[in-house]
Amino acid sequence: METLLAERLLCAPGRHIRYTVICLRPAVGPLADRLRAAGLAVVDLSGGPRALLYARLARTVRALRPDVVNLHSPIPAVALRLTIGLRRPRPVLLSTVHSTRYRRPTMLLDRLTRRLDDHTVAVSPQVARSATVHGARAVSTRVHGVDLAAQRAFAAGAAAVRAEHGITASDFLVVHVANFRAQKNHRHLIRAAARVTAANPAVRFLLAGSGPLQPAVAADLALHRLGDRVRILGPVPRAGRLIAAADLLVLASHYEGLPVVVMEALAAGVPVVSTAVGGIPDLVRDGHNGLLVPPGSPAALAAAILAAAEPRTHRRLREGAARSAGDVDIARTAEWFEELYARHA
Structure with missing residues:
Protein backbone atom coordinates (compact mmCIF):
# COMPACT_ATOMS: atom_id res chain seq x y z
CA MET A 1 0.00 0.00 0.00
CA GLU A 2 2.66 2.51 1.07
CA THR A 3 4.86 1.71 -1.93
CA LEU A 4 2.01 2.18 -4.40
CA LEU A 5 1.09 5.52 -2.84
CA ALA A 6 4.69 6.77 -2.87
CA GLU A 7 5.24 5.73 -6.48
CA ARG A 8 2.01 7.43 -7.55
CA LEU A 9 2.89 10.69 -5.83
CA LEU A 10 6.38 10.66 -7.32
CA CYS A 11 4.71 10.48 -10.76
CA ALA A 12 1.98 13.02 -9.99
CA PRO A 13 1.85 16.03 -12.33
CA GLY A 14 1.01 18.26 -9.35
CA ARG A 15 0.28 21.26 -11.53
CA HIS A 16 -2.24 22.76 -9.13
CA ILE A 17 -2.02 20.39 -6.16
CA ARG A 18 0.19 20.61 -3.09
CA TYR A 19 0.56 17.22 -1.38
CA THR A 20 1.26 16.48 2.28
CA VAL A 21 1.80 12.86 3.31
CA ILE A 22 1.19 11.82 6.91
CA CYS A 23 3.14 8.73 8.00
CA LEU A 24 1.97 6.64 10.96
CA ARG A 25 4.48 3.77 10.96
CA PRO A 26 8.29 3.92 11.29
CA ALA A 27 8.68 1.16 8.68
CA VAL A 28 7.83 3.62 5.90
CA GLY A 29 10.87 5.79 6.67
CA PRO A 30 12.76 5.04 3.41
CA LEU A 31 9.66 5.86 1.36
CA ALA A 32 9.18 9.09 3.31
CA ASP A 33 12.78 10.03 2.55
CA ARG A 34 12.16 9.53 -1.17
CA LEU A 35 9.09 11.74 -1.01
CA ARG A 36 10.98 14.49 0.84
CA ALA A 37 13.81 14.30 -1.67
CA ALA A 38 11.24 14.85 -4.44
CA GLY A 39 9.99 18.00 -2.71
CA LEU A 40 6.80 16.65 -1.12
CA ALA A 41 5.84 17.62 2.42
CA VAL A 42 5.93 14.71 4.87
CA VAL A 43 4.63 14.72 8.46
CA ASP A 44 5.94 11.80 10.54
CA LEU A 45 3.69 10.86 13.47
CA SER A 46 5.30 7.48 14.11
CA GLY A 47 7.51 8.56 16.99
CA GLY A 48 4.96 9.65 19.60
CA PRO A 49 2.86 7.68 22.10
CA ARG A 50 0.86 5.01 20.30
CA ALA A 51 -2.20 5.56 22.51
CA LEU A 52 -2.48 9.16 21.29
CA LEU A 53 -1.71 8.47 17.65
CA TYR A 54 -5.16 9.05 16.21
CA LEU A 64 -3.25 21.56 7.65
CA ARG A 65 -6.79 22.61 6.57
CA PRO A 66 -6.72 20.44 3.43
CA ASP A 67 -9.23 20.57 0.60
CA VAL A 68 -9.07 16.79 0.14
CA VAL A 69 -8.06 14.01 2.53
CA ASN A 70 -7.20 10.71 0.81
CA LEU A 71 -7.41 7.85 3.34
CA HIS A 72 -5.50 4.61 2.79
CA SER A 73 -5.95 2.45 5.88
CA PRO A 74 -9.21 1.52 7.64
CA ILE A 75 -8.53 2.42 11.30
CA PRO A 76 -7.00 5.85 10.56
CA ALA A 77 -9.90 6.33 8.15
CA VAL A 78 -12.43 5.60 10.92
CA ALA A 79 -10.65 8.03 13.26
CA LEU A 80 -10.65 10.85 10.73
CA ARG A 81 -14.21 10.26 9.57
CA LEU A 82 -15.43 10.65 13.16
CA THR A 83 -13.23 13.63 14.07
CA ILE A 84 -13.03 15.50 10.75
CA GLY A 85 -15.92 14.14 8.69
CA LEU A 86 -18.64 15.15 11.15
CA ARG A 87 -17.56 18.80 11.27
CA ARG A 88 -18.77 21.56 9.00
CA PRO A 89 -17.14 22.82 6.90
CA ARG A 90 -14.95 19.80 6.27
CA PRO A 91 -12.56 18.60 3.56
CA VAL A 92 -13.58 16.11 0.90
CA LEU A 93 -12.94 12.57 2.18
CA LEU A 94 -11.75 9.97 -0.30
CA SER A 95 -10.78 6.41 0.66
CA THR A 96 -8.46 4.23 -1.38
CA VAL A 97 -9.14 0.59 -0.47
CA HIS A 98 -6.20 -1.77 -0.94
CA SER A 99 -7.48 -5.00 0.61
CA THR A 100 -10.30 -7.49 0.19
CA ARG A 101 -10.55 -8.27 3.90
CA TYR A 102 -9.83 -6.85 7.33
CA ARG A 103 -10.20 -8.30 10.78
CA ARG A 104 -13.84 -8.49 11.86
CA PRO A 105 -13.81 -5.52 14.33
CA THR A 106 -11.99 -3.37 11.76
CA MET A 107 -14.49 -4.34 9.08
CA LEU A 108 -17.42 -3.39 11.33
CA LEU A 109 -16.01 0.03 12.28
CA ASP A 110 -15.05 0.76 8.70
CA ARG A 111 -18.49 -0.14 7.38
CA LEU A 112 -20.33 1.88 10.05
CA THR A 113 -18.45 5.06 9.08
CA ARG A 114 -17.87 4.52 5.37
CA ARG A 115 -20.78 6.64 4.17
CA LEU A 116 -18.99 9.70 5.53
CA ASP A 117 -16.61 9.32 2.58
CA ASP A 118 -17.44 11.30 -0.53
CA HIS A 119 -15.86 8.71 -2.84
CA THR A 120 -14.15 5.32 -2.60
CA VAL A 121 -11.45 3.99 -4.94
CA ALA A 122 -10.75 0.24 -5.19
CA VAL A 123 -7.23 -0.62 -6.36
CA SER A 124 -8.42 -3.63 -8.37
CA PRO A 125 -11.62 -5.17 -9.71
CA GLN A 126 -11.25 -7.85 -7.03
CA VAL A 127 -11.28 -5.21 -4.27
CA ALA A 128 -14.28 -3.53 -5.92
CA ARG A 129 -16.17 -6.83 -5.64
CA SER A 130 -15.23 -7.37 -1.99
CA ALA A 131 -16.95 -6.57 1.29
CA THR A 132 -14.36 -3.91 2.12
CA VAL A 133 -16.20 -1.41 -0.11
CA HIS A 134 -19.78 -2.42 0.71
CA GLY A 135 -21.88 0.57 1.73
CA ALA A 136 -19.72 3.16 0.00
CA ARG A 137 -21.56 6.11 -1.54
CA ALA A 138 -19.63 5.85 -4.83
CA VAL A 139 -16.92 3.41 -5.93
CA SER A 140 -14.41 3.69 -8.77
CA THR A 141 -11.82 1.08 -9.68
CA ARG A 142 -8.28 2.08 -10.54
CA VAL A 143 -5.30 -0.28 -10.76
CA HIS A 144 -2.38 1.77 -9.50
CA GLY A 145 0.35 0.20 -11.59
CA VAL A 146 4.10 0.72 -11.51
CA ASP A 147 6.74 2.99 -13.03
CA LEU A 148 6.47 1.90 -16.65
CA ALA A 149 9.50 3.87 -17.83
CA ALA A 150 11.68 2.35 -15.08
CA GLN A 151 10.64 -1.21 -15.92
CA ARG A 152 11.29 -0.65 -19.62
CA ALA A 153 14.74 0.71 -18.77
CA PHE A 154 15.40 -2.36 -16.63
CA ALA A 155 14.30 -4.59 -19.51
CA ALA A 156 16.78 -2.85 -21.81
CA GLY A 157 19.56 -3.84 -19.38
CA ALA A 158 18.37 -7.43 -18.93
CA ALA A 159 21.53 -9.02 -20.35
CA ALA A 160 23.72 -7.44 -17.67
CA VAL A 161 21.40 -8.60 -14.87
CA ARG A 162 21.34 -12.13 -16.22
CA ALA A 163 25.13 -12.15 -16.42
CA GLU A 164 25.34 -11.06 -12.76
CA HIS A 165 23.55 -14.26 -11.82
CA GLY A 166 25.34 -16.57 -14.25
CA ILE A 167 22.34 -16.92 -16.57
CA THR A 168 23.34 -17.48 -20.19
CA ALA A 169 21.52 -16.51 -23.36
CA SER A 170 20.47 -20.12 -23.87
CA ASP A 171 18.96 -20.43 -20.38
CA PHE A 172 15.24 -19.88 -19.83
CA LEU A 173 15.05 -17.80 -16.67
CA VAL A 174 12.06 -18.13 -14.33
CA VAL A 175 11.94 -15.61 -11.48
CA HIS A 176 9.88 -15.84 -8.30
CA VAL A 177 9.76 -12.73 -6.08
CA ALA A 178 7.87 -13.20 -2.82
CA ASN A 179 8.51 -13.27 0.91
CA PHE A 180 9.08 -16.72 2.35
CA ARG A 181 5.70 -17.13 4.00
CA ALA A 182 3.06 -19.86 3.87
CA GLN A 183 0.78 -17.76 1.64
CA LYS A 184 3.36 -17.83 -1.18
CA ASN A 185 3.47 -21.65 -1.24
CA HIS A 186 7.16 -22.15 -1.96
CA ARG A 187 6.81 -25.88 -1.27
CA HIS A 188 4.60 -26.39 -4.34
CA LEU A 189 6.87 -24.09 -6.34
CA ILE A 190 9.88 -26.30 -5.53
CA ARG A 191 7.96 -29.45 -6.48
CA ALA A 192 6.93 -27.82 -9.76
CA ALA A 193 10.53 -26.70 -10.39
CA ALA A 194 11.76 -30.26 -9.91
CA ARG A 195 9.37 -31.46 -12.63
CA VAL A 196 10.25 -28.59 -14.95
CA THR A 197 14.03 -28.92 -14.72
CA ALA A 198 13.82 -32.68 -15.19
CA ALA A 199 11.87 -32.16 -18.42
CA ASN A 200 13.76 -29.09 -19.68
CA PRO A 201 17.34 -28.69 -18.36
CA ALA A 202 17.60 -25.19 -19.91
CA VAL A 203 15.17 -23.75 -17.34
CA ARG A 204 16.71 -21.94 -14.36
CA PHE A 205 14.84 -20.58 -11.32
CA LEU A 206 15.88 -17.60 -9.17
CA LEU A 207 13.93 -17.04 -5.95
CA ALA A 208 14.10 -13.58 -4.37
CA GLY A 209 12.70 -12.56 -1.02
CA SER A 210 13.09 -12.96 2.72
CA GLY A 211 10.99 -14.29 5.55
CA PRO A 212 10.69 -16.90 8.29
CA LEU A 213 10.30 -19.90 5.98
CA GLN A 214 13.48 -19.31 3.99
CA PRO A 215 15.48 -22.02 5.89
CA ALA A 216 12.67 -24.54 5.33
CA VAL A 217 12.58 -23.74 1.62
CA ALA A 218 16.37 -24.12 1.42
CA ALA A 219 16.04 -27.54 3.08
CA ASP A 220 13.34 -28.48 0.58
CA LEU A 221 15.66 -27.53 -2.27
CA ALA A 222 18.40 -29.73 -0.86
CA LEU A 223 15.93 -32.61 -0.49
CA HIS A 224 15.02 -32.38 -4.18
CA ARG A 225 18.70 -32.13 -5.18
CA LEU A 226 18.07 -29.31 -7.61
CA GLY A 227 21.61 -27.95 -7.39
CA ASP A 228 22.12 -24.59 -9.09
CA ARG A 229 19.02 -25.06 -11.26
CA VAL A 230 16.98 -23.39 -8.49
CA ARG A 231 18.72 -20.76 -6.36
CA ILE A 232 17.60 -18.61 -3.44
CA LEU A 233 18.94 -15.07 -3.73
CA GLY A 234 17.48 -13.68 -0.51
CA ALA A 246 13.41 -12.84 -16.63
CA ASP A 247 11.80 -14.86 -19.38
CA LEU A 248 8.92 -15.64 -17.05
CA LEU A 249 7.57 -14.56 -13.66
CA VAL A 250 5.96 -17.34 -11.66
CA LEU A 251 3.72 -17.26 -8.58
CA LEU A 258 -2.96 -7.70 -6.77
CA PRO A 259 0.81 -8.25 -6.49
CA VAL A 260 3.13 -5.44 -7.52
CA VAL A 261 5.48 -8.05 -9.02
CA VAL A 262 2.83 -9.01 -11.59
CA MET A 263 2.49 -5.37 -12.63
CA GLU A 264 6.29 -5.02 -12.83
CA ALA A 265 6.48 -8.09 -15.07
CA LEU A 266 3.83 -6.87 -17.50
CA PRO A 281 -6.81 -12.93 -13.23
CA ASP A 282 -7.86 -9.28 -13.57
CA LEU A 283 -4.44 -8.55 -15.11
CA VAL A 284 -3.13 -11.89 -16.35
CA ARG A 285 -5.33 -13.13 -19.16
CA ASP A 286 -4.83 -16.83 -19.72
CA GLY A 287 -3.20 -17.51 -23.08
CA HIS A 288 -2.68 -13.81 -23.83
CA ASN A 289 0.00 -12.44 -21.47
CA GLY A 290 0.45 -15.47 -19.24
CA LEU A 291 -0.99 -18.77 -18.11
CA LEU A 292 -3.19 -19.39 -15.06
CA VAL A 293 -3.50 -22.60 -13.05
CA PRO A 294 -5.58 -23.64 -10.03
CA PRO A 295 -3.84 -23.25 -6.65
CA GLY A 296 -2.48 -26.28 -4.89
CA SER A 297 -1.30 -28.30 -7.89
CA PRO A 298 2.48 -28.51 -8.48
CA ALA A 299 1.81 -30.65 -11.55
CA ALA A 300 -0.42 -28.01 -13.15
CA LEU A 301 2.09 -25.27 -12.31
CA ALA A 302 4.94 -27.28 -13.84
CA ALA A 303 2.94 -28.00 -17.00
CA ALA A 304 2.17 -24.29 -17.42
CA ILE A 305 5.82 -23.29 -16.97
CA LEU A 306 6.93 -25.89 -19.52
CA ALA A 307 4.24 -24.70 -21.94
CA ALA A 308 5.32 -21.06 -21.49
CA ALA A 309 8.95 -22.03 -22.16
CA GLU A 310 8.06 -23.50 -25.57
CA ASP A 327 -2.73 -1.21 -18.20
CA VAL A 328 -0.22 -0.88 -15.34
CA ASP A 329 1.24 2.58 -16.01
CA ILE A 330 1.25 4.44 -12.70
CA ALA A 331 1.75 7.80 -14.44
CA ARG A 332 -1.75 7.44 -15.93
CA THR A 333 -3.08 6.60 -12.47
CA ALA A 334 -1.45 9.73 -11.02
CA GLU A 335 -3.24 11.88 -13.59
CA TRP A 336 -6.52 10.04 -12.92
CA PHE A 337 -6.32 10.78 -9.18
CA GLU A 338 -5.59 14.44 -9.76
CA GLU A 339 -8.68 14.67 -11.95
CA LEU A 340 -10.68 12.93 -9.19
CA TYR A 341 -9.42 15.38 -6.56
CA ALA A 342 -10.26 18.37 -8.78
CA ARG A 343 -13.74 17.00 -9.49
CA HIS A 344 -14.60 16.69 -5.78
CA ALA A 345 -12.73 19.65 -4.29
Whole structure:
Protein backbone atom coordinates (compact mmCIF):
# COMPACT_ATOMS: atom_id res chain seq x y z
CA MET A 1 0.00 0.00 0.00
CA GLU A 2 2.66 2.51 1.07
CA THR A 3 4.86 1.71 -1.93
CA LEU A 4 2.01 2.18 -4.40
CA LEU A 5 1.09 5.52 -2.84
CA ALA A 6 4.69 6.77 -2.87
CA GLU A 7 5.24 5.73 -6.48
CA ARG A 8 2.01 7.43 -7.55
CA LEU A 9 2.89 10.69 -5.83
CA LEU A 10 6.38 10.66 -7.32
CA CYS A 11 4.71 10.48 -10.76
CA ALA A 12 1.98 13.02 -9.99
CA PRO A 13 1.85 16.03 -12.33
CA GLY A 14 1.01 18.26 -9.35
CA ARG A 15 0.28 21.26 -11.53
CA HIS A 16 -2.24 22.76 -9.13
CA ILE A 17 -2.02 20.39 -6.16
CA ARG A 18 0.19 20.61 -3.09
CA TYR A 19 0.56 17.22 -1.38
CA THR A 20 1.26 16.48 2.28
CA VAL A 21 1.80 12.86 3.31
CA ILE A 22 1.19 11.82 6.91
CA CYS A 23 3.14 8.73 8.00
CA LEU A 24 1.97 6.64 10.96
CA ARG A 25 4.48 3.77 10.96
CA PRO A 26 8.29 3.92 11.29
CA ALA A 27 8.68 1.16 8.68
CA VAL A 28 7.83 3.62 5.90
CA GLY A 29 10.87 5.79 6.67
CA PRO A 30 12.76 5.04 3.41
CA LEU A 31 9.66 5.86 1.36
CA ALA A 32 9.18 9.09 3.31
CA ASP A 33 12.78 10.03 2.55
CA ARG A 34 12.16 9.53 -1.17
CA LEU A 35 9.09 11.74 -1.01
CA ARG A 36 10.98 14.49 0.84
CA ALA A 37 13.81 14.30 -1.67
CA ALA A 38 11.24 14.85 -4.44
CA GLY A 39 9.99 18.00 -2.71
CA LEU A 40 6.80 16.65 -1.12
CA ALA A 41 5.84 17.62 2.42
CA VAL A 42 5.93 14.71 4.87
CA VAL A 43 4.63 14.72 8.46
CA ASP A 44 5.94 11.80 10.54
CA LEU A 45 3.69 10.86 13.47
CA SER A 46 5.30 7.48 14.11
CA GLY A 47 7.51 8.56 16.99
CA GLY A 48 4.96 9.65 19.60
CA PRO A 49 2.86 7.68 22.10
CA ARG A 50 0.86 5.01 20.30
CA ALA A 51 -2.20 5.56 22.51
CA LEU A 52 -2.48 9.16 21.29
CA LEU A 53 -1.71 8.47 17.65
CA TYR A 54 -5.16 9.05 16.21
CA ALA A 55 -5.80 12.15 18.32
CA ARG A 56 -2.50 13.57 17.00
CA LEU A 57 -3.52 12.56 13.48
CA ALA A 58 -6.81 14.46 13.75
CA ARG A 59 -5.08 17.56 15.16
CA THR A 60 -2.50 17.45 12.36
CA VAL A 61 -5.14 17.22 9.63
CA ARG A 62 -7.18 20.05 11.15
CA ALA A 63 -4.05 22.25 11.31
CA LEU A 64 -3.25 21.56 7.65
CA ARG A 65 -6.79 22.61 6.57
CA PRO A 66 -6.72 20.44 3.43
CA ASP A 67 -9.23 20.57 0.60
CA VAL A 68 -9.07 16.79 0.14
CA VAL A 69 -8.06 14.01 2.53
CA ASN A 70 -7.20 10.71 0.81
CA LEU A 71 -7.41 7.85 3.34
CA HIS A 72 -5.50 4.61 2.79
CA SER A 73 -5.95 2.45 5.88
CA PRO A 74 -9.21 1.52 7.64
CA ILE A 75 -8.53 2.42 11.30
CA PRO A 76 -7.00 5.85 10.56
CA ALA A 77 -9.90 6.33 8.15
CA VAL A 78 -12.43 5.60 10.92
CA ALA A 79 -10.65 8.03 13.26
CA LEU A 80 -10.65 10.85 10.73
CA ARG A 81 -14.21 10.26 9.57
CA LEU A 82 -15.43 10.65 13.16
CA THR A 83 -13.23 13.63 14.07
CA ILE A 84 -13.03 15.50 10.75
CA GLY A 85 -15.92 14.14 8.69
CA LEU A 86 -18.64 15.15 11.15
CA ARG A 87 -17.56 18.80 11.27
CA ARG A 88 -18.77 21.56 9.00
CA PRO A 89 -17.14 22.82 6.90
CA ARG A 90 -14.95 19.80 6.27
CA PRO A 91 -12.56 18.60 3.56
CA VAL A 92 -13.58 16.11 0.90
CA LEU A 93 -12.94 12.57 2.18
CA LEU A 94 -11.75 9.97 -0.30
CA SER A 95 -10.78 6.41 0.66
CA THR A 96 -8.46 4.23 -1.38
CA VAL A 97 -9.14 0.59 -0.47
CA HIS A 98 -6.20 -1.77 -0.94
CA SER A 99 -7.48 -5.00 0.61
CA THR A 100 -10.30 -7.49 0.19
CA ARG A 101 -10.55 -8.27 3.90
CA TYR A 102 -9.83 -6.85 7.33
CA ARG A 103 -10.20 -8.30 10.78
CA ARG A 104 -13.84 -8.49 11.86
CA PRO A 105 -13.81 -5.52 14.33
CA THR A 106 -11.99 -3.37 11.76
CA MET A 107 -14.49 -4.34 9.08
CA LEU A 108 -17.42 -3.39 11.33
CA LEU A 109 -16.01 0.03 12.28
CA ASP A 110 -15.05 0.76 8.70
CA ARG A 111 -18.49 -0.14 7.38
CA LEU A 112 -20.33 1.88 10.05
CA THR A 113 -18.45 5.06 9.08
CA ARG A 114 -17.87 4.52 5.37
CA ARG A 115 -20.78 6.64 4.17
CA LEU A 116 -18.99 9.70 5.53
CA ASP A 117 -16.61 9.32 2.58
CA ASP A 118 -17.44 11.30 -0.53
CA HIS A 119 -15.86 8.71 -2.84
CA THR A 120 -14.15 5.32 -2.60
CA VAL A 121 -11.45 3.99 -4.94
CA ALA A 122 -10.75 0.24 -5.19
CA VAL A 123 -7.23 -0.62 -6.36
CA SER A 124 -8.42 -3.63 -8.37
CA PRO A 125 -11.62 -5.17 -9.71
CA GLN A 126 -11.25 -7.85 -7.03
CA VAL A 127 -11.28 -5.21 -4.27
CA ALA A 128 -14.28 -3.53 -5.92
CA ARG A 129 -16.17 -6.83 -5.64
CA SER A 130 -15.23 -7.37 -1.99
CA ALA A 131 -16.95 -6.57 1.29
CA THR A 132 -14.36 -3.91 2.12
CA VAL A 133 -16.20 -1.41 -0.11
CA HIS A 134 -19.78 -2.42 0.71
CA GLY A 135 -21.88 0.57 1.73
CA ALA A 136 -19.72 3.16 0.00
CA ARG A 137 -21.56 6.11 -1.54
CA ALA A 138 -19.63 5.85 -4.83
CA VAL A 139 -16.92 3.41 -5.93
CA SER A 140 -14.41 3.69 -8.77
CA THR A 141 -11.82 1.08 -9.68
CA ARG A 142 -8.28 2.08 -10.54
CA VAL A 143 -5.30 -0.28 -10.76
CA HIS A 144 -2.38 1.77 -9.50
CA GLY A 145 0.35 0.20 -11.59
CA VAL A 146 4.10 0.72 -11.51
CA ASP A 147 6.74 2.99 -13.03
CA LEU A 148 6.47 1.90 -16.65
CA ALA A 149 9.50 3.87 -17.83
CA ALA A 150 11.68 2.35 -15.08
CA GLN A 151 10.64 -1.21 -15.92
CA ARG A 152 11.29 -0.65 -19.62
CA ALA A 153 14.74 0.71 -18.77
CA PHE A 154 15.40 -2.36 -16.63
CA ALA A 155 14.30 -4.59 -19.51
CA ALA A 156 16.78 -2.85 -21.81
CA GLY A 157 19.56 -3.84 -19.38
CA ALA A 158 18.37 -7.43 -18.93
CA ALA A 159 21.53 -9.02 -20.35
CA ALA A 160 23.72 -7.44 -17.67
CA VAL A 161 21.40 -8.60 -14.87
CA ARG A 162 21.34 -12.13 -16.22
CA ALA A 163 25.13 -12.15 -16.42
CA GLU A 164 25.34 -11.06 -12.76
CA HIS A 165 23.55 -14.26 -11.82
CA GLY A 166 25.34 -16.57 -14.25
CA ILE A 167 22.34 -16.92 -16.57
CA THR A 168 23.34 -17.48 -20.19
CA ALA A 169 21.52 -16.51 -23.36
CA SER A 170 20.47 -20.12 -23.87
CA ASP A 171 18.96 -20.43 -20.38
CA PHE A 172 15.24 -19.88 -19.83
CA LEU A 173 15.05 -17.80 -16.67
CA VAL A 174 12.06 -18.13 -14.33
CA VAL A 175 11.94 -15.61 -11.48
CA HIS A 176 9.88 -15.84 -8.30
CA VAL A 177 9.76 -12.73 -6.08
CA ALA A 178 7.87 -13.20 -2.82
CA ASN A 179 8.51 -13.27 0.91
CA PHE A 180 9.08 -16.72 2.35
CA ARG A 181 5.70 -17.13 4.00
CA ALA A 182 3.06 -19.86 3.87
CA GLN A 183 0.78 -17.76 1.64
CA LYS A 184 3.36 -17.83 -1.18
CA ASN A 185 3.47 -21.65 -1.24
CA HIS A 186 7.16 -22.15 -1.96
CA ARG A 187 6.81 -25.88 -1.27
CA HIS A 188 4.60 -26.39 -4.34
CA LEU A 189 6.87 -24.09 -6.34
CA ILE A 190 9.88 -26.30 -5.53
CA ARG A 191 7.96 -29.45 -6.48
CA ALA A 192 6.93 -27.82 -9.76
CA ALA A 193 10.53 -26.70 -10.39
CA ALA A 194 11.76 -30.26 -9.91
CA ARG A 195 9.37 -31.46 -12.63
CA VAL A 196 10.25 -28.59 -14.95
CA THR A 197 14.03 -28.92 -14.72
CA ALA A 198 13.82 -32.68 -15.19
CA ALA A 199 11.87 -32.16 -18.42
CA ASN A 200 13.76 -29.09 -19.68
CA PRO A 201 17.34 -28.69 -18.36
CA ALA A 202 17.60 -25.19 -19.91
CA VAL A 203 15.17 -23.75 -17.34
CA ARG A 204 16.71 -21.94 -14.36
CA PHE A 205 14.84 -20.58 -11.32
CA LEU A 206 15.88 -17.60 -9.17
CA LEU A 207 13.93 -17.04 -5.95
CA ALA A 208 14.10 -13.58 -4.37
CA GLY A 209 12.70 -12.56 -1.02
CA SER A 210 13.09 -12.96 2.72
CA GLY A 211 10.99 -14.29 5.55
CA PRO A 212 10.69 -16.90 8.29
CA LEU A 213 10.30 -19.90 5.98
CA GLN A 214 13.48 -19.31 3.99
CA PRO A 215 15.48 -22.02 5.89
CA ALA A 216 12.67 -24.54 5.33
CA VAL A 217 12.58 -23.74 1.62
CA ALA A 218 16.37 -24.12 1.42
CA ALA A 219 16.04 -27.54 3.08
CA ASP A 220 13.34 -28.48 0.58
CA LEU A 221 15.66 -27.53 -2.27
CA ALA A 222 18.40 -29.73 -0.86
CA LEU A 223 15.93 -32.61 -0.49
CA HIS A 224 15.02 -32.38 -4.18
CA ARG A 225 18.70 -32.13 -5.18
CA LEU A 226 18.07 -29.31 -7.61
CA GLY A 227 21.61 -27.95 -7.39
CA ASP A 228 22.12 -24.59 -9.09
CA ARG A 229 19.02 -25.06 -11.26
CA VAL A 230 16.98 -23.39 -8.49
CA ARG A 231 18.72 -20.76 -6.36
CA ILE A 232 17.60 -18.61 -3.44
CA LEU A 233 18.94 -15.07 -3.73
CA GLY A 234 17.48 -13.68 -0.51
CA PRO A 235 16.20 -10.09 -0.48
CA VAL A 236 16.95 -8.28 -3.74
CA PRO A 237 16.95 -4.46 -3.84
CA ARG A 238 14.98 -3.12 -6.81
CA ALA A 239 13.38 -6.49 -7.50
CA GLY A 240 11.76 -5.01 -10.60
CA ARG A 241 15.20 -5.08 -12.20
CA LEU A 242 15.45 -8.86 -11.68
CA ILE A 243 11.89 -9.38 -12.93
CA ALA A 244 12.61 -7.40 -16.11
CA ALA A 245 15.56 -9.71 -16.83
CA ALA A 246 13.41 -12.84 -16.63
CA ASP A 247 11.80 -14.86 -19.38
CA LEU A 248 8.92 -15.64 -17.05
CA LEU A 249 7.57 -14.56 -13.66
CA VAL A 250 5.96 -17.34 -11.66
CA LEU A 251 3.72 -17.26 -8.58
CA ALA A 252 2.41 -20.29 -6.67
CA SER A 253 0.42 -18.42 -4.00
CA HIS A 254 -2.55 -19.81 -2.10
CA TYR A 255 -4.11 -16.32 -2.08
CA GLU A 256 -3.15 -12.82 -3.20
CA GLY A 257 -4.41 -9.29 -3.64
CA LEU A 258 -2.96 -7.70 -6.77
CA PRO A 259 0.81 -8.25 -6.49
CA VAL A 260 3.13 -5.44 -7.52
CA VAL A 261 5.48 -8.05 -9.02
CA VAL A 262 2.83 -9.01 -11.59
CA MET A 263 2.49 -5.37 -12.63
CA GLU A 264 6.29 -5.02 -12.83
CA ALA A 265 6.48 -8.09 -15.07
CA LEU A 266 3.83 -6.87 -17.50
CA ALA A 267 5.38 -3.38 -17.56
CA ALA A 268 8.65 -5.00 -18.68
CA GLY A 269 6.94 -7.26 -21.23
CA VAL A 270 7.56 -10.41 -19.17
CA PRO A 271 4.73 -12.99 -19.20
CA VAL A 272 3.37 -14.49 -15.98
CA VAL A 273 2.51 -18.02 -14.93
CA SER A 274 0.48 -17.94 -11.74
CA THR A 275 -2.18 -19.55 -9.67
CA ALA A 276 -5.56 -18.00 -10.47
CA VAL A 277 -6.07 -16.33 -7.10
CA GLY A 278 -7.05 -12.88 -5.86
CA GLY A 279 -6.84 -10.09 -8.39
CA ILE A 280 -4.25 -11.79 -10.59
CA PRO A 281 -6.81 -12.93 -13.23
CA ASP A 282 -7.86 -9.28 -13.57
CA LEU A 283 -4.44 -8.55 -15.11
CA VAL A 284 -3.13 -11.89 -16.35
CA ARG A 285 -5.33 -13.13 -19.16
CA ASP A 286 -4.83 -16.83 -19.72
CA GLY A 287 -3.20 -17.51 -23.08
CA HIS A 288 -2.68 -13.81 -23.83
CA ASN A 289 0.00 -12.44 -21.47
CA GLY A 290 0.45 -15.47 -19.24
CA LEU A 291 -0.99 -18.77 -18.11
CA LEU A 292 -3.19 -19.39 -15.06
CA VAL A 293 -3.50 -22.60 -13.05
CA PRO A 294 -5.58 -23.64 -10.03
CA PRO A 295 -3.84 -23.25 -6.65
CA GLY A 296 -2.48 -26.28 -4.89
CA SER A 297 -1.30 -28.30 -7.89
CA PRO A 298 2.48 -28.51 -8.48
CA ALA A 299 1.81 -30.65 -11.55
CA ALA A 300 -0.42 -28.01 -13.15
CA LEU A 301 2.09 -25.27 -12.31
CA ALA A 302 4.94 -27.28 -13.84
CA ALA A 303 2.94 -28.00 -17.00
CA ALA A 304 2.17 -24.29 -17.42
CA ILE A 305 5.82 -23.29 -16.97
CA LEU A 306 6.93 -25.89 -19.52
CA ALA A 307 4.24 -24.70 -21.94
CA ALA A 308 5.32 -21.06 -21.49
CA ALA A 309 8.95 -22.03 -22.16
CA GLU A 310 8.06 -23.50 -25.57
CA PRO A 311 9.50 -20.92 -28.03
CA ARG A 312 6.36 -20.20 -30.07
CA THR A 313 4.15 -19.97 -26.98
CA HIS A 314 6.67 -17.82 -25.15
CA ARG A 315 6.92 -15.41 -28.06
CA ARG A 316 3.13 -15.06 -28.15
CA LEU A 317 2.86 -14.54 -24.39
CA ARG A 318 5.70 -12.00 -24.38
CA GLU A 319 3.97 -10.01 -27.12
CA GLY A 320 0.77 -10.10 -25.08
CA ALA A 321 2.60 -8.90 -21.97
CA ALA A 322 4.10 -6.00 -23.91
CA ARG A 323 0.63 -5.00 -25.13
CA SER A 324 -0.61 -5.07 -21.52
CA ALA A 325 2.02 -2.65 -20.25
CA GLY A 326 -0.23 0.38 -20.61
CA ASP A 327 -2.73 -1.21 -18.20
CA VAL A 328 -0.22 -0.88 -15.34
CA ASP A 329 1.24 2.58 -16.01
CA ILE A 330 1.25 4.44 -12.70
CA ALA A 331 1.75 7.80 -14.44
CA ARG A 332 -1.75 7.44 -15.93
CA THR A 333 -3.08 6.60 -12.47
CA ALA A 334 -1.45 9.73 -11.02
CA GLU A 335 -3.24 11.88 -13.59
CA TRP A 336 -6.52 10.04 -12.92
CA PHE A 337 -6.32 10.78 -9.18
CA GLU A 338 -5.59 14.44 -9.76
CA GLU A 339 -8.68 14.67 -11.95
CA LEU A 340 -10.68 12.93 -9.19
CA TYR A 341 -9.42 15.38 -6.56
CA ALA A 342 -10.26 18.37 -8.78
CA ARG A 343 -13.74 17.00 -9.49
CA HIS A 344 -14.60 16.69 -5.78
CA ALA A 345 -12.73 19.65 -4.29
